[in-house]
Amino acid sequence: MEDWRKNKLVFWILYLPPTAWLVLFFTIPLAIVWVYSFGERGPLGQTEIAISFANYIRSMEWTNLYIILKSIWIATVTTAICLLIGFPLAMGIAFASARYRNVLLLLVILPFWTNLLVRTYAWIAILRTNGHVNWFLEWVHGLLAGVFGLLGMPDVLGTFEPLQLLYNQKAVIIGLVYVNLPFVVLPLYATLEKLDKSFLEASLDLGAGQWRTLFSVTAPLAWPGIVTAAMLCFILSLGTYLTPDLLGGPDSVMIGNLIAQQFGPSRDWPFGSALSFLLMYVTFILLWIRAFAARGEKGKLH
Amino acid sequence: MVQTRKVKAFGPDVGTDRRKPIIEIRNVVKAFGAGVRAVDDVSLDIGEGEFFALLGPSGCGKTTLLRMLAGFEVPTSGDIMIAGERMEGVNPNRRPVNMVFQSYAVFPHMNVERNVGYGLRVTGVAEAEIKTRVAEALSLVKLGEFGKRMPNQLSGGQRQRVALARALVKHPKVLLLDEPLSALDAKLREAMQLELVRLQKTVGITFVIVTHDQDEALSMANRIAVMEKGKVRQVAPPADLYEFPNSRFVADFIGKMNLFEGRVSGVQNGNLQIDIKGLDRVAVPFTGSASGNIAIAIRPEKVKLGQTDPGGDNVRLRGRVTELAYYGNESHVYLENQTGMPISVNLKNATRTTLPSISIGDELWMSWAPTDTLVLTE
Numbered sequence A: 001m002e003d004w005r006k007n008k009l010v011f012w013i014l015y016l017p018p019t020a021w022l023v024l025f026f027t028i029p030l031a032i033v034w035v036y037s038f039g040e041r042g043p044l045g046q047t048e049i050a051i052s053f054a055n056y057i058r059s060m061e062w063t064n065l066y067i068i069l070k071s072i073w074i075a076t077v078t079t080a081i082c083l084l085i086g087f088p089l090a091m092g093i094a095f096a097s098a099r100y101r102n103v104l105l106l107l108v109i110l111p112f113w114t115n116l117l118v119r120t121y122a123w124i125a126i127l128r129t130n131g132h133v134n135w136f137l138e139w140v141h142g143l144l145a146g147v148f149g150l151l152g153m154p155d156v157l158g159t160f161e162p163l164q165l166l167y168n169q170k171a172v173i174i175g176l177v178y179v180n181l182p183f184v185v186l187p188l189y190a191t192l193e194k195l196d197k198s199f200l201e202a203s204l205d206l207g208a209g210q211w212r213t214l215f216s217v218t219a220p221l222a223w224p225g226i227v228t229a230a231m232l233c234f235i236l237s238l239g240t241y242l243t244p245d246l247l248g249g250p251d252s253v254m255i256g257n258l259i260a261q262q263f264g265p266s267r268d269w270p271f272g273s274a275l276s277f278l279l280m281y282v283t284f285i286l287l288w289i290r291a292f293a294a295r296g297e298k299g300k301l302h
Numbered sequence B: 001m002v003q004t005r006k007v008k009a010f011g012p013d014v015g016t017d018r019r020k021p022i023i024e025i026r027n028v029v030k031a032f033g034a035g036v037r038a039v040d041d042v043s044l045d046i047g048e049g050e051f052f053a054l055l056g057p058s059g060c061g062k063t064t065l066l067r068m069l070a071g072f073e074v075p076t077s078g079d080i081m082i083a084g085e086r087m088e089g090v091n092p093n094r095r096p097v098n099m100v101f102q103s104y105a106v107f108p109h110m111n112v113e114r115n116v117g118y119g120l121r122v123t124g125v126a127e128a129e130i131k132t133r134v135a136e137a138l139s140l141v142k143l144g145e146f147g148k149r150m151p152n153q154l155s156g157g158q159r160q161r162v163a164l165a166r167a168l169v170k171h172p173k174v175l176l177l178d179e180p181l182s183a184l185d186a187k188l189r190e191a192m193q194l195e196l197v198r199l200q201k202t203v204g205i206t207f208v209i210v211t212h213d214q215d216e217a218l219s220m221a222n223r224i225a226v227m228e229k230g231k232v233r234q235v236a237p238p239a240d241l242y243e244f245p246n247s248r249f250v251a252d253f254i255g256k257m258n259l260f261e262g263r264v265s266g267v268q269n270g271n272l273q274i275d276i277k278g279l280d281r282v283a284v285p286f287t288g289s290a291s292g293n294i295a296i297a298i299r300p301e302k303v304k305l306g307q308t309d310p311g312g313d314n315v316r317l318r319g320r321v322t323e324l325a326y327y328g329n330e331s332h333v334y335l336e337n338q339t340g341m342p343i344s345v346n347l348k349n350a351t352r353t354t355l356p357s358i359s360i361g362d363e364l365w366m367s368w369a370p371t372d373t374l375v376l377t378e
């Protein structure tokens, strides 16, 4: 049979619309932003095309660099926590009996069915001063105070002070972990599910315990999946805007917020463009490292 | 020798081995879900130093039984003892057995040395000892040179030997092998069969091998358990299994067999009289008790072909050649008698000639000695 890819007409009919779409709505706008990033801000906030690295240099000034570094830090911590929670979760799903596997997977992607904004507001309801967590803590506190009262020591615990859980870096990390967990669980699950279980059985058979098997066999064999999951989570967290905007405070402004500020109130599009592209560069470098690592892995395999 | 065989022929063969048992399986049942009994009330003793084979068609429960020995499946009921200890609640990593997996399961991220040393390293053996034992194990499987290779740089046969070395280096009391040769091509498989037998003799460890290849089981094992639908049908040394199968299933599963269904009509001078459609009344020596519907069976290579009626007390019938197949060392002749019953006969090509002495359509006499006839009540 004729290979349909060799048929010029079919090829163009199939490929032209998506290509045109991508070029029109992705490549061209991106190119414009890229050109802007070398531009200058006019006195009225308009963008003037130029060839200047001032915006990039400015992003390396301490106040901006600090935000970038903190974003990297928050993304790193988020990724680490996501992996710590996501790996056992993915393992549990992958090794569950086939009957429950799909239901469990469904539960993981269920949050996607609601809008991110709604889900983030839900976290505000949970974490705020008179939110669910503090309500629960207060209830426990009251209970304990009652017990101590019965024991004749009514004032041991003092009055209940609600925890400040919202509008700080911790809240941002909690929110990011929550949002990105499915992106970690799914690639990990895909890798672990494909893993030949006899490797794990062989390890047990040879005298290794469950933990030793996890670290010496399961994790190394799932390494490509772990890298993919980590990259995905890191990139998504690094560029996030909504979560720090809603859950964060002054100590947790991230690049996303800084960029939004440039395109919004500050009306400094060239600087915003430069910051955006800085994010892109980081993403590209990470993807390139990953591709390089994958190639090395393949080279070792063949 | 011949005498003892004959005696055995007339008594039931229980396949006992007088060696001290290292594995005792008592009434083991494994049920998956409600209906499926993968292993159904199996009781077996496997002696120390035996090369024991579990043989049976696909899905008969061989792998499940082996995995229960290794500890990867928990019996639904029944007991397993290994080296005198009950295995209930003992995890795979604490059992004195090691397994060679069908897929070999050689860790792809470790080189050969680290693969073989893995089982020692995880149990805290000193590095110096690991080194000598790994080298020993690798030379045992003739992979001395390959220590630094990664698994993907090895052939299938070499990978399999890594899996063997990795299990043997642990000095287990029993080595379990699940279809270890099924992924190899015919030539290599035969070489590895000999290799495994040699290895087993060298190390003296009990081998329990699962296979669905009867030739493999016959040529390697000193005792074979034939399984069908979760049950063990017969346990016997290879020659006994071949010459004295205890049931139609075993007779048919091991090698080729001509089966004739018939009815017992009486006993005369210690000979069982059997009426078989298409044959004269057959009289065969038999000491057990039999009545009603039974079968007699004869191996294709024990049937003689001739132009004339051989007479005597031979069992005999006439048939027409319908098919001829040439295999080099022997030829298979397929015949049919008047009633359309198929019979196959194997002829050794003992002399060097290409002239076919038999051709399709020939009317020939088939005959065999009554003592070569098997009586199958089950």
Ligand SMILES: Nc1ncnc2c1ncn2[C@@H]1O[C@H](COP(=O)(O)OP(=O)(O)OP(=O)(O)O)[C@@H](O)[C@H]1O
Binding pocket: B032, B036, B037, B038, B056, B057, B058, B059, B060, B061, B062, B063, B064, B065, B212
């Ligand atoms: N985990 C399981 N869940 C449900 N049924 C199973 C499971 N494992 C095995 N079985 C069933 O038990 C029976 C025996 O399986 P087993 O793997 O022991 O067969 P086998 O003799 O090794 O066959 P083969 O020669 O094809 O490997 C089969 O019918 C199989 O479908």
Ligand SMILES: [Mg+2]
Binding pocket: B062, B063, B064
């Ligand atoms: Mg099997």
